[in-house]
Amino acid sequence: xxxxxxxxxxxxxxxxxxxxxxxxxxxxxxxxxxxxxxxxxxxxxxxxxxxxxxxxxxxxxxxxxxxxxxxxxxxxxxxxxxxxxxxxxxxxxxxxxxxxxxxxxxxxxxxxxxxxxxxxxxxxxxxxxxxxxxxxxxxxxxxxxxxxxxxxxxxxxxxxxxxxxxxxxxxxxxxxxxxxxxxxxxxxxxxxxxxxxxxxxxxxxxxxxxxxxxxxxxxxxxxxxxxxxxxxxxxxxxxxxxxxxxxxxxxxxxxxxxxxxxxxxxxxxxxxxxxxxxxxxxxxxxxxxxxxxxxxxxxxxxxxxxxxxxxxxxxxxxxxxxxxxxxxxxxxxxxxxxxxxxxxxxxxxxxxxxxxxxxxxxxxxxxxxxxxxxxxxxxxxxxxxxxxxxxxxxxxxxxxxxxxxxxxxxxxxxxxxxxxxxxxxxxxxxxxxxxxxxxxxxxxxxxxxxxxxxxxxxxxxxxxxxxxxxxxxxxxxxxxxxxxxxxxxxxxxxxxxxxxxxxxxxxxxxxxxxxxxxxxxxxxxxxxxxxxxxxxxxxxxxxxxxxxxxxxxxxxxxxxxxxxxxxxxxxxxxxxxxxxxxxxxxxxxxxxxxxxxxxxxxxxxxxxxxxxxxxxxxxxxxxxxxxxxxxxxxxxxxxxxxxxxxxxxxxxxxxxxxxxxxxxxxxxxxxxxxxxxxxxxxxxxxxxxxxxxxxxxxxxxxxxxxxxxxxxxxxxxxxxxxxxxxxxxxxxxxxxxxxxxxxxxxxxxxxxxxxxxxxxxxxxxxxxxxxxxxxxxxxxxxxxxxxxxxxxxxxxxxxx
Numbered sequence: 001x002x003x004x005x006x007x008x009x010x011x012x013x014x015x016x017x018x019x020x021x022x023x024x025x026x027x028x029x030x031x032x033x034x035x036x037x038x039x040x041x042x043x044x045x046x047x048x049x050x051x052x053x054x055x056x057x058x059x060x061x062x063x064x065x066x067x068x069x070x071x072x073x074x075x076x077x078x079x080x081x082x083x084x085x086x087x088x089x090x091x092x093x094x095x096x097x098x099x100x101x102x103x104x105x106x107x108x109x110x111x112x113x114x115x116x117x118x119x120x121x122x123x124x125x126x127x128x129x130x131x132x133x134x135x136x137x138x139x140x141x142x143x144x145x146x147x148x149x150x151x152x153x154x155x156x157x158x159x160x161x162x163x164x165x166x167x168x169x170x171x172x173x174x175x176x177x178x179x180x181x182x183x184x185x186x187x188x189x190x191x192x193x194x195x196x197x198x199x200x201x202x203x204x205x206x207x208x209x210x211x212x213x214x215x216x217x218x219x220x221x222x223x224x225x226x227x228x229x230x231x232x233x234x235x236x237x238x239x240x241x242x243x244x245x246x247x248x249x250x251x252x253x254x255x256x257x258x259x260x261x262x263x264x265x266x267x268x269x270x271x272x273x274x275x276x277x278x279x280x281x282x283x284x285x286x287x288x289x290x291x292x293x294x295x296x297x298x299x300x301x302x303x304x305x306x307x308x309x310x311x312x313x314x315x316x317x318x319x320x321x322x323x324x325x326x327x328x329x330x331x332x333x334x335x336x337x338x339x340x341x342x343x344x345x346x347x348x349x350x351x352x353x354x355x356x357x358x359x360x361x362x363x364x365x366x367x368x369x370x371x372x373x374x375x376x377x378x379x380x381x382x383x384x385x386x387x388x389x390x391x392x393x394x395x396x397x398x399x400x401x402x403x404x405x406x407x408x409x410x411x412x413x414x415x416x417x418x419x420x421x422x423x424x425x426x427x428x429x430x431x432x433x434x435x436x437x438x439x440x441x442x443x444x445x446x447x448x449x450x451x452x453x454x455x456x457x458x459x460x461x462x463x464x465x466x467x468x469x470x471x472x473x474x475x476x477x478x479x480x481x482x483x484x485x486x487x488x489x490x491x492x493x494x495x496x497x498x499x500x501x502x503x504x505x506x507x508x509x510x511x512x513x514x515x516x517x518x519x520x521x522x523x524x525x526x527x528x529x530x531x532x533x534x535x536x537x538x539x540x541x542x543x544x545x546x547x548x549x550x551x552x553x554x555x556x557x558x559x560x561x562x563x564x565x566x567x568x569x570x571x572x573x574x575x576x577x578x579x580x581x582x583x584x585x586x587x588x589x590x591x592x593x594x595x596x597x598x599x600x601x602x603x604x605x606x607x608x609x610x611x612x613x614x615x616x617x618x619x620x621x622x623x624x625x626x627x628x629x630x631x632x633x634x635x636x637x638x639x640x641x642x643x644x645x646x647x648x649x650x651x652x653x654x655x656x657x658x659x660x661x662x663x664x665x666x667x668x669x670x671x672x673x674x675x676x677x678x679x680x681x682x683x684x685x686x687x688x689x690x691x692x693x694x695x696x697x698x699x700x701x702x703x704x705x706x707x708x709x710x711x712x713x714x715x716x717x718x719x720x721x722x723x724x725x726x727x728x729x730x731x732x733x734x735x736x737x738x739x740x741x742x743x744x745x746x747x748x749x750x751x752x753x754x755x756x757x758x759x760x761x762x763x764x765x766x767x768x769x770x771x772x773x774x775x776x777x778x779x780x781x782x783x784x785x786x787x788x789x790x791x792x793x794x795x796x797x798x799x800x
Contacts, residue, residue: 028093029068030102031061032081038065039107042083045256049076049092058256060228081105126156126651126661128598128607130541130551132202132215133157133649137195146746147267147302148190148198148219154706154727155198156649156663158217159688161710161723161754163769164188168202169611170643170667170686170713171214171559177365178322179218180386181426181450184363185562187219189328191265193234193248194304196222202609202647203539203553203594206488206508207432207444210535213559213590213615221306221324222250222263229253231784234265238744238777242270246779259310264303271298272772277577279631279765287629288343290576294336301329318371326363332356336574347405353575356397363390378436385429392422415463420569422456440501441493447486454480458569478525478567482516490537504541509534512558518566518583525568525583533558533589547600559588561619565635579633586637590615603654609647611667616640618671620716625762638673638716657696664689673716684714700733718758725752725773739782747773 028046032039044067046057056077057069074097082088086107093100127134135155153160159167166172166187177184184190201208201216208216234248248265275294281287305325312318336353365388372381398416401409432446460474488510496502511534519526539553561582570580593612599605622636645667653659666687688710695703706727713720726749731742755768 027068027070027072027095028079028100028102029066031104032065032067033104033106034086034109035106039083039086042067042081042086042107043256044069045080045082046072046093047078047080049078055256060255081107083107126649128605129199131204132200135198135200137192137197146192148187148192148195150746151192151195151198152187152217153708153725154690154692155200156661156690156692157200157202157647157665159665159710161720163754165754166217168200168214168217169613169645169647169665170669171613173215173217174209174212176216176218178220178367180367180384180388180428180430182363182365182388184326184365184388184390186328186361188300189302189304189326189361189363190219190221191246191248191267191302191304193246194221194263194265194306196220203592203596204537204555204557205506205539206490206510206535206537206555207446209448209450209486210510210512210533210556210558211560213557213588213592213613229784232781233783234779234781236742236777236779238775240269240775241272241772244269244775244777246777257312259308259312261306261308263306266304267300267302269300271300272296273298273769275767275769277765277767279576279763281625281629281763283762284629285343286348287340288348289341289345290629291339291341292336292574292576294334294574297333299329299331301327303327316373318369320367320369320371322365322367322369324363324365326361326365328359328361330357330359332359338576350403350405350407351400352403353398353400357394358396359392359394361390361392363388365389376436378434378442380434381432383431385427387425387427390422390424392420392424394418394420415468416460417463417468418458418460420456420458422454424455424563425451425453427451438493440495440498441491444488444490444492446488448484449486450482450484452480452482454478454563456567456569474570476569477521478518478569480516480518480563480566482514484512484514486510486512500543500546502543504543506537506539508537510537511535514560520568520583527583529587549598551594551596551598553594553596555592557590557592559590559615559619561585561587561635565619570632576629577631577633582634582636585619585635586617588615588617588619588637603652605649605651607649611643611645611647613643614640615643620671620673622716623758623760623765625760631763631765636716638671640672642670643667659694661692662689663691669714671714671716684719685711686713687711702731704729715756715758717760718756721753721755721757721768723752723754725749738784739780742777742779742781744775744777744779746775746777750774 032042039061042061042065044059044061045055046069048054048056057072059067059069061067072095074095077093077095078090079093079102080088080090086109089105089107091102127136133156137151149160149164149166152158152166157168164187166175175185175187176182177190197220199218199220201218204212204216230252232248232250236246238244244267246265246267248263250261250263252259252261254260273296275292275296277292279290281290303326306323308320308322310318310320332355334355334357336355338353339350340348342348365386367384367386369384370382374380396418398418400414400416402411404410427450429449430446432444434442434444436442456478458476458478460471461468462471488508490506490508492504492506494501494504511532513532515530517528535556535558537553537555539551541549541551543549565581565585566583567581568583570578591614595610596607598607617637618639618641619635620638621633622638623631623633625631645665647663647665649661649663651659651661664687666685669684669686671682671684688708691707693705697703707725709724710722712722725747728745728748729742731740733740750773752773753768753770755766757766758764
């Protein structure tokens with residue numbers, strides 16, 4: 001793998017050198033300076049004098065400020081020499097065929113442009129949009145060396161539990177990568193260093209998939225667009241309970257029409273986790289009290305390779321290709337101790353179960369995109385075809401030892417072996433077209449086709465008489481196919497002045513035709529769903545002032561069960577607490593209402609979103625006690641749920657050296673699960689909050705403190721325990737700002753843990769998980785001639 005990456009990098013550098021340097025005997029050459037030093041990477045553009053829209057030749061200056069142009073035919077030309085921060089130098093060239101030298105050209109500083117560049121480079125930490133907010137990853141330094149899961153912990157309105165579960169307003173959102181569905185569903189497969197920004201769409205319009213009940217999280221990966229050769233390197237090392245390292249390399253070369261990019265990042269870490277669980281089975285005398293302790297030792301590896309190329313033949317057309325490769329490894333060494341006592345608290349059984357899980361995951365993605373611009377910037381056309389392929393293998397060796405009340409081993413160890421092989425393909429075809437129908441109205445329409453194919457093979461074998469024998473009752477295969485064809489139409493309009501409209505409204509309708517089938521090998525679990533549903537959406541916005549508005553919105557959405565929910569395989573790693581999917585789940589139908597208020601001042605801003613959500617056939621995890629004392633955990637359609645609450649975000653910058661962002665989401669849930677049992681939770685109040693503190697103690701330095709608190713979250717049969725933690729990050733620029741040193745401490749006080757408590761008529765249980773969440777990371781980053789300098793080393797904070 002390393003050799004392949006080295007070869008790719010060498011090949012890329014070779015290509016870059018071919019683009020960057022001219023050959024001997026130039027037709028036209030010269031040198032550019034700023035009066036003192038040579039100017040590197042300046043654009044040198046040769047245009048036809050008769051038609052300045054036609055580019056005859058193009059290059060950039062080298063490290064000495066020199067440039068040369070080859071193969072020029074005789075004629076009259078316009079030569080432009082330009083670079084951001086300098087005034088463009090233009091001159092006429094009459095080329096007769098003999099070599100010409102323009103000598104040394106001095107570019108003058110453009111003070112106004114330089115000031116604008118400085119302002120623009122100060123990345124806004126949070127940018128508000130009509131549909132939610134955009135969180136710029138560059139502003140987060142507390143998760144350097146982490147993953148997308150870690151990054152999401154730092155984003156307002158997003159809740160992430162200690163096990164990596166991600167929710168918006170109490171429900172799992174739809175997660176997109178670069179705006180597209182992906183086979184990468186585990187956010188730990190994306191390194192934080194490769195993320196450009198994360199968009200939170202809390203109130204999607206009809207343009208977006210209807211399968212986004214609580215909203216959409218769109219993770220945008222880094223991509224450079226500055227001319228010339230650009231690059232950045234990041235190195236990190238640290239430790240929690242065990243050591244961890246990470247690195248990232250970004251290369252890019254852009255010319256007038258082409259943009260090539262190559263990126264590689266990795267992350268390797270050791271992890272530990274401890275789990276403690278207690279359960280009481282009220283009406284089972286023998287297996288009455290169950291006590292469990294589990295220790296996990298895990299090794300994780302993550303590698304990503306990304307390549308992109310953009311071709312812009314003219315100012316109106318852009319063609320893009322992107323390829324992404326992901327490889328993940330996880331080796332988990334797990335030991336589970338289980339003790340069972342009778343109702344009189346006498347010994348019943350005792351065992352130790354050891355599992356060695358070896359997981360390997362590979363994902364490859366290809367994306368082709370076309371964008372068309374028009375003379376009217378309100379009109380646009382875009383299309384894309386993407387395909388994502390995923391392969392996952394998990395092999396587990398299990399040995400179980402039984403003991404008597406004196407902790408003496410009973411008989412030989414019981415040996416088992418399992419494997420779970422999964423193949424998945426997700427493809428998307430998307431076309432979007434925007435057309436102005438009047439000065440104050442725009443119509444958007446489009447099509448999206450999503451095609452998913454999933455195949456899983458699970459095999460369990462028991463060791464008998466010297467051989468592993470497949471257990472047909474515990475082995476199976478599962479195939480799932482899904483096609484979603486969707487079209488939408490949407491009208492956006494406003495009243496009043498174009499620059500400062502009084503009213504803005506959006507009316508949309510989305511139609512989705514869904515066809516999916518699933519079956520196990522023996523067809524014992526087989527289902528088929530075919531339906532056409534309409535999803536209206538509308539919003540009305542009143543601009544009270546230029547910096548203040550109120551917005552009212554409604555949408556109908558659907559929550560389709562995902563593959564983990566449908567896959568019927570039962571995980572037997574913990575024999576007393578197995579879990580699996582439910583192929584007979586029905587989708588949730590959800591009606592959502594929202595009322596928003598936004599106000600911005602010079603150094604402060606405030607937004608509040610009141611929301612209401614009514615879900616039919618709500619999907620929740622449900623635990624059921626079996627006759628043999630086993631509690632089986634599966635998703636069920638529990639009935640109807642009504643959720644209403646308030647989401648607030650307050651940003652402030654009271655001092656030049658300090659700013660902060662405070663977000664709080666509070667909501668009430670009413671759960672009607674009477675179709676399952678009468679002892680389910682009916683009403684619950686939940687809230688979570690986040691505070692991001694940014695300090696600039698001195699020039700080139702910044703300090704960030706982020707605190708999280710998630711209250712207990714209601715489930716159908718109990719609640720998840722509250723979680724809270726504080727992360728800290730410090731960064732210092734070095735030298736002229738092309739390098740920086742960073743220090744990160746995650747979960748400073750080691751308080752982050754997860755778990756739940758259930759209390760039903762038949763049993764009660766408590767389960768607490770504690771991982772080695774406290775870790776220290778040291779990172780070093782370096783860039784050369786690149787706007788990656790702003791993506792990786794930006795040192796300015798801005799709350800807005």
